[in-house]
Amino acid sequence: MGKLSRPLLRLKGHELVPPEEDRRVDLDIFDVLLPCRIYEVSYKVASLGQVSPTLEFLLRLAKAAPGIADEEAAAFFGYSQTEMAYVLEEAIGPGYLERRAGKLWLTISGEGLFKADDEQPSIYTVEARRRSFGFDLMAIAPQVKRFLDELERLLPELPSEDPAGTGRVAERVPARFKQFFRELADQADRGKTERRDIYSIDPVVTPGERYQMPLRFVTFAQASNPSAAEIDLSSWRMDHEVADRPEIERAVALFVKDQQTSAAHLDAASGYQTLIDMAPEFLKEFTTRNGLSEIRYWREAVSRAGEPRTDRKTIPIVGSLLLPGNIERVQAVLDYGLRNVTEVPVNIYAVAPQTRRWGATTQQRDLLTLIQEKTALILPGDKPDMKSVCLYAWDKPAQYTAKTFDEIQVVRVGDFPKSLELLLVPGVMVAAIVHAPLGASTGNPVPLGLASFDPLVIDRAYAYFLERYQFYQSKGRPD
Template sequence: MNDFDLSEPTQVSSFGFNVPCREFIIAAQVTRDKRMPMVDEFVLRALNLCESVSVSRLTRFFGFSQTEMEIVLADLQARSLITLEGNEVSLHSTGKELFRTAGDGPPVITDVESFPARIWFDLISKNMIRSRGLHNVKNLIGLTPSLGRADIPESFAREAFHDNFRDYLRLIRHIKNPEAWGLYAISDVAPGRFSYAQISGKQSLVLRGQPKLETSLIETGADRPQKLRLLTDAMSRALESIRDPDPTAAARSEYARLTYSTLIDDSINAEGFVDLAAWLKREQAHRDPDIASFVGSPCLERNRKNLTSLIARNSERGQSPQAWDLFWFRPGGTIWGLTEDLQTTVGELKAMSRRSPSGEGGLVATLIAPASVSSDSVKRFDRIFDRGLGARAGRGSLSVEVLLVLGVCAVVSVLVPLGNGVNVWIGRITVNHSDVARIADRLRPDDLEPELVSLWTENRTRPR
């Protein structure tokens, strides 16, 4: 299990947003400063010290042959850096300008080159936004364009690119030395397509003093938060409209029946809240190589790695010979699954199933939702799960979540209160065969079960 440092903020959930965006294709020319060849630099430095010098004297000074010096001077003259009058050579005004702009540093050459750019602006704050294969991810939190910002004129895109060119290089293109680049000209701006950018956020638990939850929306540079205020405000409003179910004593009792563990109830303090440190200490005292406790959503990267490592270790012992079937009993509330971590978790388990001895057909993933969650809300996940089932009222607890892979593993978590308004998911992962079988018997994850109603199916029993 994880060894948590409770003195530091601990991530307990993640979520993602679909941010509406508009693309612009920009044709520009940029300048880049390059260090000139050493011979050219030394010749220009010598000429900068003396206003004019004979070619023969310059040749002797550098120890060049006459032919070598002629080649060097011809190249510098072609670039209008020197002036040749008979046998005398001097710096051209262009060459002198190199030393004025370089200061104490070496003279540099400025090259002009074409620079095509595809830039996305979000339709809420009208800021440039980084893209990574923009598309609409159905299960994320959708944001709508701000009033009057559903479209962006080409003139705005041109001006924004001009005024924020260095920010674009640093934040969007990840160029390490944007100061070496300059925007020479913008020759064309053409509107592109509409799409969505995915931006992730997280919530972290802080236990210094009274427990509290801190929400992080967009990680930005020091100068960016004010520019993105409209976007972060829209994200905050969207988060306020969704929520977890309420933690209940009945949910903790159901968790105890599924896991055969009363350690959560044993860790409730005098105020009626769960003492997280006490629960973790009790879990550590009951170490079992087939069991790991966790804090936060099971989809979080650290919990996902813990799960896959337990499965892999169990597979090495020759366990789980049968084909894999995944059943995800989601809890109630409206915030569950609104994260790309869900796709990643299901994807990693499918990949593991294909690598298993019985994995020729892969894994069938089934989502089972409580009756309190509307069928339309459940169908947002039909690109992640092969099948969707709705449970009838009264089946299961709204504040318990179970990820069950028959014969392989079970992940059981429950929402518990740590303080006033501070509720966090905690739970156990088990690959113990008896535990997994017992949990499966109690949950009865069968689409023929009369308490379950089919919402969608891929009409196949095993993915290819």
């Protein structure tokens, strides 16, 4: 579970990777907001308690031999007259047994202690309760509310079929409450050890406060068909929990499908050429007269994406820079790069690719914070803290992007290839990624590029960046 099932596509005669080398490749990571609402539910629970062993044996005997005489029961258990009187009081006092003419009979209440197909008597107490529970507005499944920071509140929201959170959703709450009762009861009655079962639910529930909760997921694909993205929700919930929430899985799948585009629209060729211009030595084996052989580079990068070393200053990057594994690689590149500089960089520069929902995750903020804190630790100084500056080629950046970076500089659409993403710490490191469908003319963008602490690569990248950035430093906003 946690992904969309589909047949694996094999490309006959010109596979992107040989069948024996096919594997899962993580592509991107997103945090989206799940619309939720608090509902007040009235219900009754039956709390189960066990009778004492002596009472249990006596009730079982009376059930098996209705009308047994007192003396016969005492002899059966080997009780004295005093002991038998004590046990009888435990049974007759609450009304489980009655004595008629020296014989013992189960009452209706006593019969009720025996559940169907159960020879063991149990005591139930029914309690009425009215409590508030959070449910998402898609699957109508439990969703605990927690505080969101300012960035989290700006993340994109999954669309809901019932934006008002009432009507059909409220009607479904009682049935879903019953399905998830064990989970909800554990939340509401934490610390109580007795077993509880749902007894009844009021069909009328009262809607309360709306709220949102972050949902993190990863997109991935097979190396043989990278532009056909699938979804993995395992970082949000376990597989069996995802299976209980198919509506959310479908909504996430549509969210991912909405990002499909074409290589031509993103000007992928220009993006790949920029990689060559920055790191021609590293990419020489994959460079032809027509530019980068991105398929060959993909095959190589998937098979040998590794860690930087002193003798391996540039490494391939597959997937978003914000994937946990790639954040670790960027950190390692940063560590090596910081060994070679003595002056604290003023800024971290980023160029946003012109793809939908780029950077829609708190991982973007965490990566920038990591770079700032590591640089300040290794290169302490009296200079102001490094600022993060993002060059954004749309009229208005997404709110989460504006909140993530210290400064946004809007540039013209044609200043950078639409597919290109840059992360640049001048003098220290650079990461350059092309986001474009791979192995197909249309599909989900496949991040593919490199990261480097090689001074030559960094200098070329910085010169390329400054050539476009300095125009705005002197002119202000683009026309």
